[in-house]
Amino acid sequence: MRSSLLKSTSELLRRSRGYSSSANPERKVAILGAAGGIGQPLSLLMKLNPLVSSLSLYDIAGTVGVAADVSHINTPALVKGFMGDDQLGEALEGSDVVIIPAGVPRKPGMTRDDLFNINAGIVKALSTAIAKHCPNALVNMISNPVNSTVPIAAEVFKKAGTYDEKKLFGVTTLDVVRAKTFYAGKAGVPVTDVNVPVVGGHAGITILPLFSQATPPSNSLSQEEIVALTKRTQDGGTEVVEAKAGKGSATLSMAYAGAVFADACLKGLNGVPDIVECSFVQSTVTELPFFASKIA
Numbered sequence: 165m166r167s168s169l170l171k172s173t174s175e176l177l178r179r180s181r182g183y184s185s186s187a188n189p190e191r192k193v194a195i196l197g198a199a200g201g202i203g204q205p206l207s208l209l210m211k212l213n214p215l216v217s218s219l220s221l222y223d224i225a226g227t228v229g230v231a232a233d234v235s236h237i238n239t240p241a242l243v244k245g246f247m248g249d250d251q252l253g254e255a256l257e258g259s260d261v262v263i264i265p266a267g268v269p270r271k272p273g274m275t276r277d278d279l280f281n282i283n284a285g286i287v288k289a290l291s292t293a294i295a296k297h298c299p300n301a302l303v304n305m306i307s308n309p310v311n312s313t314v315p316i317a318a319e320v321f322k323k324a325g326t327y328d329e330k331k332l333f334g335v336t337t338l339d340v341v342r343a344k345t346f347y348a349g350k351a352g353v354p355v356t357d358v359n360v361p362v363v364g365g366h367a368g369i370t371i372l373p374l375f376s377q378a379t380p381p382s383n384s385l386s387q388e389e390i391v392a393l394t395k396r397t398q399d400g401g402t403e404v405v406e407a408k409a410g411k412g413s414a415t416l417s418m419a420y421a422g423a424v425f426a427d428a429c430l431k432g433l434n435g436v437p438d439i440v441e442c443s444f445v446q447s448t449v450t451e452l453p454f455f456a457s458k459i460a
């Protein structure tokens with residue numbers, strides 16, 4: 165009796181947060197680059213997500229320890245670690261969502277484009293494996309330069325005959341997270357109430373936070389302050405790269421942003437209505453083939 169009461173109370177709590185165990189199908193999430201600076205905290209956050217039933221942690225090295233560590237957390241997701249080319253197929257098989265933070269990060273003085281030569285090859289190889297082993301998965305691309313890695317993945321999927329423009333997302337959520345934080349601080353509004361769409365791309369001046377559409381609106385911000393907020397959002401990545409002084413780029417805030425975006429994907433797959441996020445996707449909003457905007 166007591167256990168069934170506890171069970172139904174916990175189900176009620178889950179429902180009130182938008183989750184329902186009985187309605188939610190089994191979902192497998194794979195993280196490629198799971199032992200890295202983003203990969204590890206992202207693995208933790210996805211292990212905490214009640215919509216995940218199976219969590220597949222893949223990297224070229226280091227996943228045995230990360231998977232053992234994360235697997236001890238008492239949440240339902242079953243965790244498995246995979247390493248090296250031989251295990252990539254098994255890591256991906258049956259995945260509903262694949263998150264890709266694999267690749268090298270910036271050091272001070274570099275632009276995201278300086279990462280292209282190394283990361284393009286990594287993303288091409290991983291996308292080829294996704295096309296083979298889980299062609300229907302939603303792909304969340306974190307690896308930089310996002311403005312290029314997303315089109316690369318699209319080309320790989322087209323070549324494999326598996327491309328679905330609605331399933332490939334460049335993760336620009338960190339730009340939104342930053343815009344919300346910086347706006348709330350300046351406008352003096354509670355950060356949890358704030359929303360700011362960010363469109364364009366994910367590099368320097370291609371990051372376009374639309375503070376004119378921010379909610380709650382602020383009448384107190386001057387034009388100068390909005391220009392400064394825009395510049396800080398555009399330079400947010402560089403601010404962290406310089407602060408880390410050679411030890412990489414944003415990892416913790418990115419893991420948070422990646423977990424928010426992946427959660428939106430899982431909710432979308434589960435039929436939860438009105439899920440809206442900004443993402444860098446194939447687009448007809450401008451003449452550019454890919455553009456970040458609000459997607460539902």
Ligand SMILES: NC(=O)c1ccc[n+]([C@@H]2O[C@H](COP(=O)([O-])OP(=O)(O)OC[C@H]3O[C@@H](n4cnc5c(N)ncnc54)[C@H](O)[C@@H]3O)[C@@H](O)[C@H]2O)c1
Nearest residue numbers: 197199200201202223224266267268269306307308338418
């Ligand atoms: N989209 C964004 O907003 C955003 C934000 C922050 C960082 N990033 C990008 O994310 C990437 C990762 O950053 P990080 O700080 O985690 O770097 P990191 O070096 O700490 O981790 C990268 C991980 O990728 C792994 N890796 C390399 N090649 C691989 C392959 N072929 N298959 C699987 N794993 C592989 C490495 O072993 C490493 O564990 C960088 O390109 C960085 O620029 C993007």
Ligand SMILES: O=C(O)C[C@H](O)C(=O)O
Nearest residue numbers: 270308400401402413414
């Ligand atoms: O700035 C970087 O190199 C990493 C990432 O794109 C970010 O915005 O933090």
